[in-house]
Amino acid sequence: MKLKSLLTAMALAAASLSAFAAGEAVEVQNAWARATVKGQMATGAFMTLTAKEGTKLVGAASPVAGVAQVHEMKMDGGVMKMAEVKGGLELPAGKAVELKPGGFHVMLMDLKEPLVKDSTVPVTLMFKDAKGVESKVELKMPVAMAAPGGMGKPAAMDHSMHGMPAAKPAAKP
């Protein structure tokens, strides 16, 4: 049984990196969490989510964070503000929804320890489909200063793209 549980653990680790692992209703790509400095209490986690069937990202959890929420950052009267996405983030069937700096993100708050660059952080995403059925995806997100692989354009308000990240390559789709 030991071997079997080890294999299961390896399968779970692989699942977090690959597209549509067996039974996964939501594909997760390019996941990463922003590294923090000592004393920093919150950070963002980013990824691209593609649901097979319409669902919602309703929550998140991480052992390193006292609180994890789905947030949206947007301009409000010329001021950048962020707030929890009430009722969950809609993931229409087959449509890639990007969580990125300056937009949607998973906010990890009340951090118990710093997120060290080039380490990984476990994050669980919680989904609820149209029928109200809940599911989870467990991830090990690489911790980086900026999006791995230089994917996408740096968002406004995000100046961390200066100097290319020495991050590990992102999970290849």
Ligand SMILES: [Cu+2]
């Ligand atoms: Cu936030």
